[in-house]
Amino acid sequence: MQARLTTLWDQSRASFWFVPSMFLVVGIMFGFALPMLDLEIDFSKYESIWLQTTTDGSRSVLSTIAGSMVTVAGVVFSLTMVTLSIASGQYGTRVLRSLMEDNTAQVAMGSLLATSVYCFLVLRTLQDRDQYVPVLSVNAAIVAAIACLIILIYFVHNVASEIQAPRIVEALGTDLNASIERLYPEEIGQALPEAARLTDDPIEKFRRDSVTVDTKAEGYLQGIDVATLLSAAKSHDVIIEMRKRPGDFITVGDAIADVGPAGKSNDGLARTIRETLIVGTSRTPRQDVNCAVHELVQVAIRALSPAVNDSFTAMNSIDRLGAALCRLALREIPSPYRYDEEEQLRVIARPCGFGEVLGAAFNQIRQCGEGSGATTLRLLEALTTVAARVSRGEDKEAIEDQLQMIDRASRENFADETALAVILKQIERTRQRMTREPEEAQNDADEADDGPEDVPTGGANG
Template sequence: METRLTSLWDQSRASFWFVPSLFLAVGIMFGFTLPMLDLTVDFSKYESIWLQTTTAGSRSVLSTIAGSMVTVAGVVFSLNMVTLSIASGQYGSRVLRSRMEDNTAQIAMGSLLATSVYCFLVLRTLQDRDDYVPVLSVNAAIIMAIACLMILIYFVHEVASEIQAPRIVEALGYDLNASIERLYPERIGQARPAEGEPSDDEMEQFHQDCVAVDTTAEGYLQGIDVSALLHAAKSNDVTIELRKRPGDFITTGDAIADVGPPDKVDDDLLRAIRETLIVGTNRTPRQDVNCAVHELVQVAIRALSPGINDSFTAMNSIDRLGAALCRLALSEIPSSYRYDDDDKLRVIARPCSFAEVLGAAFNQIRQSGADSEAATLRLMEALSTIAARVRREEDKEAIEDQLKMIDRASRENFADETAQATILKLIERTRERMIARREDAQDDRETEEEQADDVPTGGANG
């Protein structure tokens, strides 16, 4: 349930109706509350220049503010649409998700529309009444109009800033780092040590006897309600192995999971498993780390295209990808086997490995920028930085594969011997860093073993 609420929240804050609707609700509430307070308390008796007004003056002020706020709201909406169009054409349609999640434009439109609706509601109380002066309501409208102007100024500043490539890349990099910190895919149940994992024979027996679960939905798997999935497995005393993970595209009739033992599988369980899937028209980075990776990759690839030829934006994207991969190299990859509180295997979910994320981040950029010396050098610098942080042997092998492909591509595309020598030097430095990291890890393990064996013994003098 929590996962579905989180997904609904992500969809809501990435829309142009949610925040403005909240502001409209507040404006309507004030539009009914403040006039009633004006009828209860006679604010006109207070001798203050800020509270002095007349019925005719109130009508004029309120009507002016109401009309101008609607007009400015239309300008803000148009300006935001132009900004999104430019961002889509320059950096790719994938960046629109990040731009739409920014609340600056939504707050600007919401505040303008809320102020306009508030003024209309207060004007309604002035119809055919010449003895009623809504002093508090009018002054509140003026204050709201001033606040809207300040928000408008800030919105224009943000539009000018956020359309710049570094800001867009920074926002996408922030989403990628947040996705990594959530430990993709999300943890399901409790992990057990490697010696407690099922044997190959047990898994082979499971695959022979399991029942496939097909889906009736079509689209991208945006997320899995992990708590509901674990509850369904525990309640029916079964084991569920997921064939798909967030980010995969599923079609009607696809097998999304295997369940066993088969004698405990019924239609209610199959329906419960299908209901744990969150399927949508596009990918989201909530449980799909490669979604955020591909957004940055698209920016880099478009920047390297002959039509744009913006190597600086491509290098900026590579820097963000390299920083995120450094974070991933130091993170723990969750186990595929997840257990419940009773230490029983319930869910098997494929985690996204470092090698997969590294390939998703650098393969297409390496291919698109094969003839770009600047992009290739920046890729090598990023790999060299990552190599100083990797700990797992399989991660080092993935980096070594990237080094071999970059070496081969540079020999094929760069005629300049100086460029080839520079890339070769960076490749050797990266390999040296991985070797040094391996030796440091070995020294740490030996130190830990020595400390464990060095158990103090008590003598006669204690």
């Protein structure tokens, strides 16, 4: 249930209806409450020029504010749509999720519409009442209008800022870092989990006596309610091995899980397993780290396309991906085994390892930028930085695979012997970093002096 509520919250937060609706509710509440307070409080004894008004003056002020707020709200909506259209066309549709989660536009539209609705409700109380002067309500409308103008100024500034490539790449990188922090919470150096000492014998026995559960849904697997799955496995005294994980596309009839022993499985358990799956039309980074990776990758490969040819944006994306991989290299990969309170194995769910994330981050960029020396060098620099932090053998093998593919592609695509020599030198440096202890390699990375005889950075002068 918690996973579904979290998914619902993410969907609401990235929509254009939730925050404005909340503002409208607040505006309606004030539209009913403040006129009632005006009837209870006598403002005639106050001589302040800022409080006193007339019935006709109240109508004029409220009508002006109500009409102007609706007009400005339309302008805000138009600017938002233009921004999303430009970002979608230049950087790809994947960046829209990050832009829509920025609630500046939602707050701007919500405050403007709420102020307008509030003014309309207060105007309703002035019908056929020549002696009624809603002093508090009118002054509240003026304060709300001033606040809306301040929000509008910030909104215009935010629109001009968030459409810039570095800002978009930074937002996507922040989402990726948040996914890593959420999905890989344990840092290397802690005690090994109990699941790491599990032998293969119980697993093989389970797989020999298990039945398959298929799915009735179609779409991208956005998440799995692991708590409900673990509870169901415990109540039926079975082991459940998930064949799919968040980010996979599933179709009707796909095998999603194996349940064993087979004799304890029934239709009710199969239905519960299906209900733990959260399926949608697109991927989300809540339980799928590669979703956030692919968003940055799309920005990079679009920037490398001949139509755009913006290598600097591609290098910015590579920098963010490299920084995220450095974080992941220092994290403990979660165990695929989930136990109940009695330390009985109940769920097997394969996590996404470092090698898979590394491949998702660099494979397409390497292929699209294999003819660009600056892009290739920036990829190697990112790999060199990551190599200074890896400690697991399988992580080093994943980096070595990337180095070999870059080596082969560079020998095939670069006829310039000088450029090729620079790339090969950087590849060798990366391999040297992996052969050292992480602390020693990191110190070497911090103290390296890239002089005229050293490898160029692949930046503005690379």
